[in-house]
Amino acid sequence: MSIKETLASSILEATQKAIAMGTIKDGKLPEVLLTVPPQKEFGDFATNFAMQAAKALHCSPRVLAQALVDNLAAPYVEKAEIAGPGFINFYLKQDWLYELLEKIVKAGDEYGNLKQENPEKIQLEYVSANPTGPLHVGHGRGAAVGSALANLMLAAGYNVEREYYINDAGNQMDNLAASVNARYLALFAVECEFPENGYHGTDIIDTATRIKAKYGDKFVKMDEAERLAQFKILAKEEKLAALKEDLKAFNCEFDVWFSEQTLHDANCIKEVCDYLLGTGDMYEKDGALWLKSSAYGDDKDRVVIRDNGVPTYLAADIAYHRNKFQRGFDRVINLWGADHHGYIARMKAAVGALGYKPEQLEVLILQMVSLYRDGELVKMSKRTGKSVTLNELVEEVGTDAARYFFIMRSIDSQLDFDLTLATEHSSDNPVYYVQYANARICSIMHQMSEEGIGIDLNAPLNSLTEEVEIDLIKKLGEYEELIASSARERAPHRIAHYAYDLAGMFHSFYNQCRVLGVNKDVQQARLLLIQAVGHTLKHSLSILGVSAPEHM
C-alpha cells in the first residue's frame, strides 16, 4: 500500500470513529484525495476531504477537520494540522521516505513497470501513412507520440498491440505506379507525359532508379497496362520497405502491418455491406450505397459504395474496424492528424452500426507541427523545395532530439519545433539536459568502481538529510503514479516533463552534495539514491524512445 492509500484509509477510519462517537453526523462520504501541498511549510501531504465532506456531514469544514485530526491514527504521521478553510496537512516522520527509497532501490530497473490484473486488450494504430512517399514531419510527430504512448501503456501494465494500416489500395496506388512509370521511362529517354495527379517528389525518381538498377530495361518494351501493374507491386514493396526502415530507425515498433488490399482480396467489404444492409444501417440511394451514420450521431449519411460500384475509403475503413474488433480487441485507439478530425464522427458511427460501443473506438487527434530555424518559419525543405521529410529532420537534429521535441508537448497543442534549439549541445536543450544527468551518474558510478568501492544495497539511508536529497526521493516516489495517470490520460508528454524535472533536481544535488570523498555511510546512501535516479531517468527515456548514453 502506498503512503497515500495508507493516509486515505486512516482518514476514513477517523471519520467513522468520529461518527460512532457522535462528534459528527453520518452521511455519504466523498473520495479521499491526497495531494502534495504547494509549499513545504504545509507538510508532506494534504487533503481537502473535510471541505468536500462538510456538506454531507452537516458541519463546518474546520469542525470536521478537527474531529478527524483528533481521531486520526496513522503510521508515519508526526503531526496533522488544520489550515486555511479546512485543509488537513500531514507532516510525516522521515522514515517513510527512507522506506520509499528502499523499495525503489529494490525494484532496480524494474521501477516504473506496473502490473494490471486482467488488462483490457487494446490496439493502438499509429502513423499509417500512405506508402506513396517519404514520411514528413507531421508523420514524425505521430510516430514519436504513438510509439511513446505504446511504451507508456505497456509500462503501465496494459495489453497493447501496435499496428500500422497500409493504404495499399485505391487511386493513390495507381498514381504511384503511373508516377514511377513516367520516371522510369524518362531514365531510358522514352517520352512519357507525367501523370496529372502524379507524385512529383524526388523519391519517385529514386524508386525508378532502383528499379532500373535491379531490372534494367526489362519493362521498357512491355505493354503499358502490364508495366503499370508491375510497377504498382514493385513500387509498393519498395516504398513499404523504406517506411519500415525509417520507422525502425526512429525507434517505432509495430506488431502488425495490416494491408488494406487484403480486405479487398478477402471480400470483406462486400461482407460488411451485406451485414449492414441486413441490419438496416445501410441503404441504396441514387445508385450508391449509404451508411446511415446520422442515426449514430454523425451529421449526415455517408456514401460507402459509389454509384459506379467502386468502394470509398470509408468502405475499407468500416471493414477494417470490423476486422479489428473481430480480432478480440476490447478497445481500439487510433492516433490521427488534426486534418482528419472531421472523420471521427462517421467512424464512430460505423463502429456503432457494427454493433460495438462507439466508446470502444478512441480517436486521439494530434495537432500540426511547424518548424522554426533561427526564429524563422521553415515551410519547405531547402534541398527539395517540398515539405520537410522526417529523414531530413533526423539528419539535422538526430533521433533523440526529434523524438523528445515531438513528445514533450501535449498532443492538443500545435507544435513549434525549434530546430536551432534541438541541435544545441547545452543545458538549453532539454534532451541533452536529461541525458547529461544520466551520464554524470554513470561517471560517478564508474569512478567508484575504479576505486574499488562497491554498492551495498542494504546500506542505511537515514544519512540522506539534505533538502535536495529529500526532494529527490519524493520525486522518485511520484514516478509510478505518474506512469499510471499518464497512461490513463494518454499523455506521454508528462513523462518528458518528469524526466526533465528529475534531471534538474539531480543537477542541483550534484552541485551541492558530493559522492566521492565523503564518509562511508553518506557515500553509500548517496550511491543508492543516484542509482535509483539513474534507473528512473533511463526508464522514462526508454518510454520516450530516447537513448541514455553513459558518455556524451
Added chain:
RNA sequence: ACGCCUGUAGCUCAGUGGAUAGAGCGUCAGCCUCCGGAGCUGAAAGCGGUGGUUCGAUUCCACUCAGGCGUACCA
C-alpha cells in the same frame, strides 16, 4: 455557417476545482582550488473578454473575441 483543437511571463510551453499559478529561452545579477560548466544560484515579468455554477474557478458551463485545422460518391 457548422465542427474539433488552442488562447497562461517579451517568446515557446507545463499545470490545477482549493492555500503565494510553474519551467526553458530571452533580459539582468552571481558561482569553476570542487565526482564531466553539455552544470548551478538569484531577480523582474503572466491565466484573451463577459457572465454563470461553487464555500472556493486560471481549471467546469454558456456566450464572445482571436489563431490553427476540417466540413468529398479524395485518401
